[in-house]
Amino acid sequence: MSRPGFVLDVDERTPPLLVHSGESFRLEEFPLGARVVYPPESLPGVPDVDEAIEQALLNPIDSEPLPSLLRAGMRLTIAFDDLSLPLPPMRKPDIRQRIIEHVLEYAAAAGVDDVQLIAANALHRRMTPDELKAIVGERVFRSFFPDNLVNFDAEDRANLVHLGVTDKDEDVEISKRAAESDLLVYVNVNLVAMDGGWKSTAIGLASYNSLRHHHNSQTMVQSRSFMDHKHSQLHSSAWRMGRVLGEHVNVFQIETTLNNDAFPSQYGFLTKREWEWSLRDQALFLGAKRGIDILPGKQRRKLFQSMEAPYQVTGVSAGAVEPVHDQTLARVHRQQLVEVDGQSDVVVFGLPYLCPYNVNSVMNPILAACLGLGYFFNMYVGQPLVRKGGAVILHHPVPWEFSTLHHPSYVDFFEEVLSVSTDPKVIEQKFEEQYATDPWYVHLYRTSYAYHGVHPFYMWYWCAHALDHVGDVIWVGGDRRAVARMGMRSASTFADALEMASDTVGRAPSITYMHSPPHALAHVK
């Protein structure tokens, strides 16, 4: 029986608590009275994943069963989430592979010849053949790569189509192949409440021309939160675009949810509540921490990036996009939602080594900021965990380090843009278009493995709501130069960070620590 999440009040009996900090973790002592939000324990997975997939495909919500939508001579496109989901990557077989294989079995039986698989990576970097194979599996890869298993190219003008505009005058421009198919099957992994729904197709398969309508500072600051699609302007825009898309193409959405088994068993202590750590867990913590700390940087990164999560699938839903997503969200909430009573003056996050944009790569300072202020800060429904004008304390080393392969425009953004202004609105007006249309960045995006030139802007906009809401952002253990470049402050220790935060929130602030990962979604009343 999985226990629900809860809010701990730190007392004399509370042991030091585990805090992630990039490619390491530590034990931190929290002040008495601080609150700690613990996610619910892992829910059991469905007993038979293949059976669950079959059930979903044959009994979809508000749709004909998948086999009856397939016929010889049709154009079938299967789009799927890219490597930004789930995090950490899932132990093989990936759930997308299993679902795609089931869909293809039906397509083969129906005699469908024209099948194309598209990774819905929007402006994310292309995936390498090995990364694609890891998601779709060897059988699918061998059957379709390279001609009919492709990364979406948002700069390939010949393969984009403008479907029209929404009632708010937003352009809907997406993959031509997807839009002109007789059936578009989307296979998603709904790790957090932000994913899925119309965001899958209307964002994952869209071009900059379309994305700019919601990926901007104005919309992002009004998305409260990204995890609550009914109160997120970003999602409202995606939903409007999706409905336009739905008028042109028949979308069969398949959404999946995972439990909270985010770490392999040897790191089981990362998902256990600290006071329940056995001596073995304590020894494993000590061994892992010491081992990680003495490893050279490259080996340490390799070790972390090779981690595969033993996630179990908690459900599969298929059919019409919106009702499917409602079902999905209910399952995500069951796994992640924690009731929290009121806001606090300070919120503390321990940022792990991985965010959606540095799989097999480096977490540069912009991505670290996006992870803390864009993702963790937004892990709420209702109202933020921290009050307006409060302080955010983030644990991460924020190394001044960039992957020139994956994040070339980030290097320039960090040097040229953030040194001029850190205000999302200002940088949007002054610099965005230049980066979005820069031919060199476009070239690298299309032919190499680079994120699109505009991507660092989007990462910064993700932080817009947090930057607008809080009065202070302090990084524990952060590189001082890198943190200062982002207009924030760095502290050597957690105690120092609390001392520094007293300028903003006084000397006896209420403190909430979000004990994550695995994911918790705070319902703040």
Place this chain on the structure above:
Amino acid sequence: MTSLVKDVKQLSRGWRWTHRPLPPKSAEPHHSFPPPSEFPTEWARSRPARAAREVILRVGLTPIVRNQTTLRVEGLDIFDDLDGPVIFIANHSSHLDTALLLTTLPIEWQRKVAVGAAADYFFDAWWRAVGSALAFATFPIERGGVGLSETPTRLLSEGWSLVMFPEGTRSPDGWTRRFRLGAAYLAHAAGVPVVPVGLVGSYAAMPRGRGWPKPGRPEVHVRYGRPVTVQTDEDARSFGTRISAASATLLDEDRSDWYGARRRAAAGETPSPAGPQVAGWRRVWESTASPRSGAGRAKAWR
């Protein structure tokens, strides 16, 4: 190396390596308690441990008790025609009580008596558990009603007598609190007699918070009462009531005289050992007065 030591220290402190682990208060409703694992005390009843205990009690503890207190022991004649095992039950107001009881038992009884001790206090830290098991032959009793151990029943069947304090904890003001029924149920089930013991003056001599008797050799009384045996068709609850009454009579006897106490018991007028229902400070005030063996007593030779 220094940071490794620091990490180990943090773990040992944070996870109370020397104590039983405790979840934070607010986590208790969300904490699945593992089935209580009883601290092993079998070794403390082995022949070498018994020999060591005899040395501790006779060479160490008895001289200390007799040196630091003015001890008066009454009722030892009950042992003349008593065969074990039995359950000794006593009122409890001081850590001195166990030492008083054990050091005043006849040697042959002292050798085969085990003391029930609160698992959450005496067995909370390993060093305390080992120390008390060796010196007093303690065995753990869960006070929270988590689960009834089989150890006391087994000990009785093996011929060990038990010492139990049915109040469950030391009295906060020196007066006797309501007896819980555990000892009565145990004696009833095992069919062994219960020997009530009245301990007077231990609160005044060494109340809560003190680790050593007060200076000035305060007077303490240990009074053994007649064994109470289970009667035919008597249930454990009624037996428990009789035990409580026997203990109250014993304490009354210590404050007055045997015959008067018997008369009041017969008339149902034994003063309640719970003390007067007055302000807390007055209860403590009265309890902290040391009993005086000579006070009010008629002298044979005037």
